Amino acid sequence: MDRREFLKYCGKISLLFTGSLLFAEDIARAFVKIAEGAVNILWLQGQACSGDSVSLLYGDSPEVPELITSIINLRFHPVVSVAQGELVMRIINQELKNKDYILCFEGAVPYKMLGACKIGEFYLTEILKKAISSSIAVVAVGTCSSYGGIPAANKETGAISVVEFMKREGLNKPYVRLPGCPTNSIRVTGTVAYIVAFEKLPALDTDNRPILYYPDVIHNNCQRFQYFSQDRYITDYNQKRGCLFKMGCRGPITKADCPLRRYNRNTSWCVDANGPCIGCANPKFPWPAETGIYTDPNRIK
Amino acid sequence: MVKRISPLTRIEGHLKVEVDVENGKVKSARVSGEMYRGFENLLIGRRPLDAQRITQRVCGVCHEVHGIASSKALADLYKIEPPPNGKLLKDIILALHMSIDHILHFFTLALPDYVDFSALSVYRGKDPKLNRLKEWVVSRRPWLYTKKVPGNYIEDPQTAIPLVAAYIEAFDKLSLGASALATLGGKAPFAHNVFPGGVSVELTMDRIMKVSNIVDQLLYFVKTKYIPSAVEVAKRYREYFYIGHGYMNLLSYGGFEATGTPLYTPGIMINGKLYPLDVDQIVEDVSHSYYDGEAESFRKEETRPHYGKKGAYSWIKAPRYKGHPMETGPISRILVTPSTRESFLSFLKREFGVGIKEAFSTNGRNLARAFEAKLLLEYVNKALSKLNPKESTIVTVNPEANVTGTGLGLSNAARGELLHYIEAENGRITKYQMVVPSTWNFSPRDYKGQPGPVEKALEGTPVRFAEGLIEVGRVIRSYDPCTACSIH
Ligand code: SF4
Ligand code: SF4
Numbered sequence: 001m002d003r004r005e006f007l008k009y010c011g012k013i014s015l016l017f018t019g020s021l022l023f024a025e026d027i028a029r030a031f032v033k034i035a036e037g038a039v040n041i042l043w044l045q046g047q048a049c050s051g052d053s054v055s056l057l058y059g060d061s062p063e064v065p066e067l068i069t070s071i072i073n074l075r076f077h078p079v080v081s082v083a084q085g086e087l088v089m090r091i092i093n094q095e096l097k098n099k100d101y102i103l104c105f106e107g108a109v110p111y112k113m114l115g116a117c118k119i120g121e122f123y124l125t126e127i128l129k130k131a132i133s134s135s136i137a138v139v140a141v142g143t144c145s146s147y148g149g150i151p152a153a154n155k156e157t158g159a160i161s162v163v164e165f166m167k168r169e170g171l172n173k174p175y176v177r178l179p180g181c182p183t184n185s186i187r188v189t190g191t192v193a194y195i196v197a198f199e200k201l202p203a204l205d206t207d208n209r210p211i212l213y214y215p216d217v218i219h220n221n222c223q224r225f226q227y228f229s230q231d232r233y234i235t236d237y238n239q240k241r242g243c244l245f246k247m248g249c250r251g252p253i254t255k256a257d258c259p260l261r262r263y264n265r266n267t268s269w270c271v272d273a274n275g276p277c278i279g280c281a282n283p284k285f286p287w288p289a290e291t292g293i294y295t296d297p298n299r300i301k
Numbered sequence: 302m303v304k305r306i307s308p309l310t311r312i313e314g315h316l317k318v319e320v321d322v323e324n325g326k327v328k329s330a331r332v333s334g335e336m337y338r339g340f341e342n343l344l345i346g347r348r349p350l351d352a353q354r355i356t357q358r359v360c361g362v363c364h365e366v367h368g369i370a371s372s373k374a375l376a377d378l379y380k381i382e383p384p385p386n387g388k389l390l391k392d393i394i395l396a397l398h399m400s401i402d403h404i405l406h407f408f409t410l411a412l413p414d415y416v417d418f419s420a421l422s423v424y425r426g427k428d429p430k431l432n433r434l435k436e437w438v439v440s441r442r443p444w445l446y447t448k449k450v451p452g453n454y455i456e457d458p459q460t461a462i463p464l465v466a467a468y469i470e471a472f473d474k475l476s477l478g479a480s481a482l483a484t485l486g487g488k489a490p491f492a493h494n495v496f497p498g499g500v501s502v503e504l505t506m507d508r509i510m511k512v513s514n515i516v517d518q519l520l521y522f523v524k525t526k527y528i529p530s531a532v533e534v535a536k537r538y539r540e541y542f543y544i545g546h547g548y549m550n551l552l553s554y555g556g557f558e559a560t561g562t563p564l565y566t567p568g569i570m571i572n573g574k575l576y577p578l579d580v581d582q583i584v585e586d587v588s589h590s591y592y593d594g595e596a597e598s599f600r601k602e603e604t605r606p607h608y609g610k611k612g613a614y615s616w617i618k619a620p621r622y623k624g625h626p627m628e629t630g631p632i633s634r635i636l637v638t639p640s641t642r643e644s645f646l647s648f649l650k651r652e653f654g655v656g657i658k659e660a661f662s663t664n665g666r667n668l669a670r671a672f673e674a675k676l677l678l679e680y681v682n683k684a685l686s687k688l689n690p691k692e693s694t695i696v697t698v699n700p701e702a703n704v705t706g707t708g709l710g711l712s713n714a715a716r717g718e719l720l721h722y723i724e725a726e727n728g729r730i731t732k733y734q735m736v737v738p739s740t741w742n743f744s745p746r747d748y749k750g751q752p753g754p755v756e757k758a759l760e761g762t763p764v765r766f767a768e769g770l771i772e773v774g775r776v777i778r779s780y781d782p783c784t785a786c787s788i789h
Contacts, residue, residue, distance in 0.1 A: 045314070045315070047336055047337075047338050048314075048361075048785070049313075049358055049359060049360050049361035049362075049785045050313045050314065050360070050361045050362050050785065051358065051360075051361020051362075051364060051490045051491070052361065053361070054361045054362055054364065054405075054490055055361070055490060057405065057409065057472065057475055058475050058476050058479040058489065058490075059476065060476045060480070063472050063473060063476055064472040065430055065433070065434055065469050065472055066430075066433075068443075068445065069433050069434055069436075069437040073441075073443070074443075074445050075444050075445070076444065076445070077445065078308070078310050078311075079310070079311060079312075079313075079409070079410070080311070080409065080445060081310050081311070081444075081445055081448070082310075082311070082413040082418070082445070082446055082447075082448065082449040083310060083444075083448045083449055083450065084306055084308075084309055084310045084311070084450060084769060084770075084774055085305065085306035085307055085308070085309070085450065085769060085770065086307075086769070087448060087449075087450055087769060088308055088310055089308075091444060091448055108338075110337075113337070113606070113608055115337075115591070115608035115609060116336065116337040116338070116606075116608065116616075117315060117335065117336045117337075118315060118317075118335040118336070119308055119315065120307045120308050120317075121307060150338070150340075150343070150355060150358055151338045151339075153343045153355075154338060154339035154340075154342060154343040155343075156339050156342065156606055157337060157338065157339060159338070181358060181491065182361055182490055182491070236697045237494075237496065237498075237499075237501035237694070237695045237697045238693050238694065238695060238697070240503035241503075248700065262488075263483050263487070263488035263489070264476070264479045264480040264482070264483035264488060264489055265476065265477075265479075265480040265483075267480045267483040267484055267488075268483045268484060268486075268487050268488060269487055269488055270487040270488065270493040270494070271487075272487060273483075273485070273486055273487030273488075273492070273493075273494045273501075273502045274494055274501040274502050274503055275486075275487050275492070275493035275494030275501055275502075276493070277493075278354055278493055280491075280493075286351070286354070286355055289346045289347045289351075292347060292348035292350070292351050292700060292701075293348075293350070293351045293354050293355075293700075294348070294350055294351075294700035295700065295701070296701065
């Protein structure tokens with residue numbers, strides 16, 4: 001790639017991640033920094049399902065080869081790395097010494113039953129403590145990592161989010177929450193590229209979610225909002241046009257950009273496919289057992 | 302001498318394997334699942350419909366399989382039957398997902414066991430993606446691709462480069478396949494419009510056309526890249542027809558029936574002989590698993606976690622059929638069903654000159670997966686042509702219905718056969734049990750001391766590269782391990 005092509009490419013990335021072409025130069029500088037090996041990504045999993053990793057593997061803007069060769073320098077990823085066993089532990093330990101990485105963490109942390117998650121011969125909690133301490137910043141990828149999610153609905157393991165773990169362990173690090181089950185890969189690549197490019201966190205809301213990706217409740221950007229304002233509701237799924245509020249849609253109380261950025265090559269999102277939003281990016285997901293996921297909206301408090 | 306791979310990578314989740322090596326061969330093996338979330342217990346007391354949205358999140362790799370299995374168990378509980386469109390849509394979503402899961406397994410997860418990516422350094426062609434990767438590999442020596450364990454990798458550029466090129470192209474096909482899933486399900490992973498009574502999406506001609514178009518592209522990739530790559534690897538590593546043999550016990554629930562001509566038939570193979578399936582012969586043993594209790598049928602058992610239990614070494618339970626450890630996966634469906642058995646075995650004969658015995662092997666499993674990707678996509682094409690946009694897609698259930706009863710869902714996943722079982726009282730779940738493909742395959746020993754299927758298959762594996770145990774990794778990955786699923 002020559003310089004002109006390179007800048008054009010940076011412009012594309014800038015547009016993608018920040019919504020503006022203005023940052024092409026910053027992005028270009030970030031690539032140089034990455035190329036110099038200045039910032040790395042260490043990706044670890046706790047009580048997870050790998051959904052956020054798969055979301056990344058399915059990513060389209062950019063696709064994986066583009067992402068790993070020119071945007072993020074993934075030092076280790078449990079699903080992609082060719083290494084296995086002892087060698088993995090050596091890579092992780094080397095990174096912990098280098099202290100030059102952003103930690104992307106996927107999944108929840110079992111705080112009570114430590115044996116409910118191990119990496120190699122260690123409890124997750126032991127490795128995680130060190131991995132957070134030596135990191136530049138922590139990106140909580142997905143709902144489990146951000147808020148506890150489904151693992152935290154089980155009371156046996158004492159599962160908590162990585163953010164809560166940092167609080168309980170007194171670990172102070174800049175952090176970002178990227179909830180979503182799984183979260184849109186654009187949010188991950190965009191946030192990481194932003195941190196590298198500007199050497200600071202993107203603008204965050206009071207809950208540490210990037211405003212760019214969590215601008216408003218879903219409801220306010222929903223393509224079916226007109227139906228809602230006209231009180232035209234679906235009460236049977238064979239009706240295909242209408243607001244899904246009465247089917248238990250959580251769009252009115254869940255902040256995320258799903259209707260704007262959509263999923264999988266900009267193809268669709270839940271409501272577009274006539275499924276109510278279940279609030280998978282909501283701090284309360286999967287909702288109290290009593291009310292359940294789908295419930296009569298008149299009874300949601 | 303005991304050696305271990307801990308953690309195992311390029312799989313789903315937290316898995317460890319310990320092997321006892323004697324005279325350059327594995328004498329015995331122990332596989333441990335190392336992560337527990339407790340799905341079955343957190344569902345108790347919730348509304349039945351929640352189970353579908355929650356259990357679909359057991360795994361983000363095989364992301365649609367639990368949602369579909371659960372929807373079948375719930376349909377049984379609510380005593381409803383989806384309309385033809387609903388059944389077809391569920392089959393389409395499942396088959397489409399499984400075929401891209403197979404692509405992901407072969408290229409992203411398994412291929413790095415066989416190919417040295419640094420062979421790219423001599424690439425002279427014009428493909429921009431390959432050139433970018435080459436530049437990156439040469440100038441940066443990225444840990445992601447260069448830090449690997451010692452082994453006999455394919456290094457000659459003529460073979461290695463086309464395989465790496467297909468590895469790169471596979472990412473595009475994954476992303477493309479996911480967009481077809483999103484066309485019908487809203488997004489991937491995890492569609493939110495699949496319900497017990499069907500799928501709520503509006504069935505429009507342009508949705509159907511879009512999916513059909515993508516299926517054609519995927520089918521082309523499977524025929525021209527996936528199957529040929531799998532064949533190439535198996536030819537280069539012929540010895541792997543004799544490594545990873547395992548028990549000759551197979552489990553198939555049948556499936557993909559919505560078109561009227563089922564792709565698979567249910568059945569059991571024990572020691573190479575076929576028998577009819579009876580799900581009430583299934584029990585889950587926990588004598589070497591971190592749970593209290595006795596071996597019980599899924600209809601009776603409770604999940605009582607007990608980390609550090611004496612004699613236990615895994616979070617994975619040990620399902621047994623009439624006391625037998627059973628293997629499940631594409632190979633089990635294909636070999637139990639007469640029509641696919643015939644076509645798969647003639648493919649093996651033609652390409653490699655081997656028979657059914659060699660099908661039970663590391664190569665056999667990888668090839669069956671590639672073969673199934675084609676079968677599934679062809680099935681999707683047939684199912685798409687049977688959709689009728691004018692008809693209903695779903696029977697709606699009331700999430701707050703005061704239902705009491707039981708429900709059983711038998712379904713398929715990329716990694717094998719999947720069972721969900723639910724009991725409810727007055728609209729609340731009182732029991733939920735899942736017997737999952739990777740639970741079968743990666744199970745520990747049972748009360749009789751019988752090793753699980755993978756533990757058994759590892760016995761006799763040659764260990765020429767003791768440092769990183771590459772051979773052991775290859776055998777295990779031929780089962781496409783999914784730890785999150787196996788423990789749930
Ligand atoms: S479908 Fe949901 S998000 Fe959309 S307008 Fe209705 S309630 Fe709001
Ligand atoms: S619309 Fe709701 S349920 Fe769908 S992905 Fe967004 S937050 Fe999750």
